[in-house]
Amino acid sequence: MSNSAEETQQTTAFAPGGRRRHRKTREGGSGVRRAVVLAIAVPMASAALAGPSAFAASGNGATGTAAGAAEGVDADDQQMAANLDTRVLDQRLGSDVSGVVLDADSDETLWDHNGATALMPASNVKLATSTAALTVLGPDHRFxxxxxxxxxxxxxxxxxxxxxxxxxxxxxxxxxxxxxxxxxxxxxxxxxxxxxxxxxxxxxxxxxxxxxxxxxxxxxxxxxxxxxxxxxxxxxxxxxxxxxxxxxxxxxxxxxxxxxxxxxxxxxxxxAPLADIVKKMLKTSDNNIAETLLRMTALGAGRPATFEGGAEVVRQVLSHRYGVSLDHFEIHDGSGLSRTDRIPAATLAQILELLTEPQYAYTLGAILDGLPVAGEAGSTLGPEWGRFDDPNSQCAVGKVQAKTGTLTGAVALSGLTRTEDGEWRVFSFVENGSAAAPNDIKDAMDGLAATVNGCWA
Incomplete structure (x- = not known):
């Protein structure tokens, strides 16, 4: 189940090392790069929405090595992509696994593995819920x-x-x-x-x-x-x-x-301001706060305070306000507890990429601040949950921010990290149906995040 324990607020902010280079001006915002993501990924709407196993049955299990070898991608990123090609095949992750890695500064898709596959995202749905709530109500809104x-x-x-x-x-x-x-x-x-x-x-x-x-x-x-x-x-x-x-x-x-x-x-x-409530919700993956925010967001947009009304507003905000692709996107709640929710890793990465864009810092900054940090006690990536304590992933403690997602038959990890040069890397990994023990799946996921960071080279 998604963790819903009450949060012990942390005072240590996420402050990765490295400089932040000036980002180029984009026409149309992040939608420019999103088109690249979806062109690389292989769409298959009917199979994906039918369920994770249906897509796997199509035989599309190839990794996105072409993205890693794209012109202009440096040697470190090519090595990262090659490592991911190998590590995503870890038996602990099972056969229904998808992933995407984006370079938010250059608008390049560095790696893609079935990124358009619509899998059950578990609590990664809260990323969409938070984005809609902050956009419709505003970070200063109080209840x-x-x-x-x-x-x-x-x-x-x-x-x-x-x-x-x-x-x-x-x-x-x-x-x-x-x-x-x-x-x-x-x-x-x-x-x-x-x-x-x-x-x-x-x-x-x-x-x-x-x-x-x-x-x-x-x-x-x-x-x-x-x-x-x-x-x-x-x-x-x-x-x-x-x-x-x-x-x-x-x-x-x-x-x-x-x-x-x-x-x-x-x-x-x-x-407290909505920004603080969103931080609290994300740190501990609080299902109840997420569902309440979904309804308040619906009301704020003039829709009925229902699951359906909230889901409609989330779709409108993501698509019309931010240009996020909704191909194969389907949600039925705000928390991700629904086993009929489906979101591709490519879409989750697009939502997270918004957090790196300066024009959205005021509106969406609470999401970045609220994402659990690898090794952060009191969050869903804390040592009490056995996260980032594997020999391969320990190097990423304090260097990765990510939203967890855990249901029976579904584990997800989507977040951001910085390279040694201070450049943003955005990632999303989702698996469905692995027969491995949940803690083993999470160790493998943490290893993928450490690979994106580059500390597990």
Whole structure:
């Protein structure tokens, strides 16, 4: 499953060595190079969307050595491509594996191995979700949780803040209690309003067993990220308890109702900026934050707060705003838990390449900052997860930033690294169906990333 543990924030920023050379001006942005990627990769939409094994059955298993030998590619990159040609055939990765390596500074595709194959990307979907959320809502956007009063009831109104804490609720309760006492009220009913989102459902491709451990039913109100079936009532009960501790009698059980238009605003809490929430989500691959962001992004674009509405907006942002290819691209959720999600490695690399372009630094910078760093404790690439601790990949500790993805039958690693000359290398590796142990697959993936970095030469 995708890791959904709460993050311990890290203060050490990713600062690889080497200089950053001046990047050339591009016409049409990254779409120029993207055309090259897709020309090298071999498209096969019907087979790819049918499933990873269908594409493999076509017999297209050739590596992209021609890209590595392209005119103008230096000896180090040619050696890297040759090494990848060999290492991608590692038995631990199985037969359904794809990968792409881009030189973001020169717009060259340095290596391609079935890069257009649409495989199950697991939590690499969060890269697409983050891109859309930051673009539609903006990195400074904050989510608001409110308390309103009407007809003897305090209603806690959810605003899609998946990072709301008990301490935040305590502040709301204190403000509400002060207002009640000033009005001479000593008792109140408590309700919750989570009508911002449609009724929670399972996404296409989710296993029923995912609820509530890997992902909770997606509601607009939750406290402390608790994985329970009804996060809204749970938050309301916590709020009611805090009111009682402050001397207000709560009458009856917490109920669910929509706040009235005439209800009086009592208190509000604003979340941290979206940029910080995206960082938190990526560092620990938090499924619940991802699904909430998908809905808030849909609302921000004027679409219904549903899986379908969010997926539609993600597609529009990637294609129309950034020119990312959506060939063989199919998502049904925001977290990547869906087993019917399909994204080619070429597309994941295109999304990541945006992070190297100065014109997108303000909007998308939180994604670059939030990507786990190889060996970073508290992230999904930390030593507690056994990442980059293999003799072949240890050299890349601190030198690679990447988004992990892990489901039964699918492992992905997509990210960025710098060469000794400070040039960006963008990579994406996805495998489906390997029979090897998950930790062995991850070791092989980490080795591919170390190969791109050049430290495993």
């Amino acid at each position: 608001t949780t409110k308390v309103v009063y009407g007809d003897g009831t305090l209603t806690l109104v959810g605003g899609g803040d998946r990072t709301l804490t008990s301490a935040d609720l305590a502040e709301l309760a204190q403000t509400a209690v002060a207002g009640l006492k000033q009005a001479g009220l000593t008792s109140v009913k408590v309700a919750v309003d989570d009508s911002l989102f449609a009724a929670p459902t399972l996404a296409d491709g989710w296993n029923e067993g995912y609820y509530p451990d890997s992902v909770a039913p997606v509601r607009a109100l939750v406290v402390d990220g608790r994985g329970v079936q009804d996060t809204s009532i749970d938050a309301g009960q916590t709020f009611a308890k805090l009111l009682a501790e402050d001397g207000v009698t709560v009458d009856g059980d917490v109920t669910r109702q929509k706040a009235g238009h005439r209800d009086v605003p009592v208190a509000r809490h604003k979340s």
